[in-house]
Amino acid sequence: MVHDDDDDLDRTKIGVERFGGEAAKRDRPYLIVLAGPNVGEMFAIEGAESFVGRGMDASIRLQDDSISRKHARLVIADKDVRIEDLGSANGTLLNGQPVKTAALQDGDKIQLGATTILKFTYHDKLEVEFQQQMYDAALRDHLTKTFNKKQLLDRLAAELAFARRHQSLLALLMFDIDHFKKVNDTFGHLAGDHVLAKLASSVQAVLRAEELFARYGGEEFAIMCRGSSPAEAGVLAERIRTTVAQTSFVHEGRTIPVTVSVGVAGFPTFPATTPEELVGAVDQALYEAKRSGRNRVIMRK
Secondary structure, three states, rough: OOOOOOOHHHHHHHHHHHHOOOHHHEEEEEEEEEEEEOOEEEEEEOOOOEEEEEEOOOOOOOOOOOOOOOEEEEEEEEEEEEEEEEEOOOOOOOOOOEEEEEEEEOOEEEEOOOEEEEEEEEOEEEEEHHHHHHHHHHEEEEOOOOOOOHHHHHHHHHHHHEEEEEEEEEEEEEEEOOHHHHHHHHHHHHHHHHHHHHHHHHHOOOOOOEEEEEEEEEOOEEEEEEEOOOHHHHHHHHHHHHHHHOOOOOEEOOEEEOEEEEEEEEEEEOOOOOOOHHHHHHHHHHHHHHHOOOOOOEEOO
């Protein structure tokens, strides 16, 4: 049932007191994604006004094609948080009922578009940290702290759909460690783990916040670059290759030589229609980099 402004006064009062009273120093309003492409993510509601949608300028950006670019607005006023539908194509549902505008209460479920469901809640610092740990555990690789393969492919699907719809730029690069089996055989698997973790940390340091870095599997990594041309991704790939080659990998007093081979491809230069096609193109370039001598970057034409 949708909440009117005067419904459930006790619950509303609790929310107001948490947000506007002494507890406001600890508890803040958040949206948690319960279902949809961004499942598990947590967004703080900050400022007097914020926008939810799939557009690049949305304060809370959700990777769901059934959500409008500027789908809904969140307004903090008079110690309440209100949601307002902005004439979206597929509507905004609050606890299963369509709404134009309504005050939100702790625990409310908000559906945007066909698949995305959000939970509105107030959290203190410890709750936020716990939620973030749960999110990271589901989406990140334990050893390298990079995103995992599933998260990469999920985000790549959403970003490629966006790029195809707007004919915008999207690049993908993949690299793996040259002769990694030899590292494990010569120095041991603990040394191999050390190399993977330090390599990931070194590469992360040269990336922008909007570039998604993931461990694709084993010693293979991928980076998705939204808004980058293949040429720009190629510059990044060379920077990564150089960074790894110049990094000192030392385990138990033994220096381990490490280099990487990198493949690059980008849309729309390569007219991929699915994430699998783009990954396949990059994989071919990576294979060519390894076949032609390793420790180099190859661009997919």
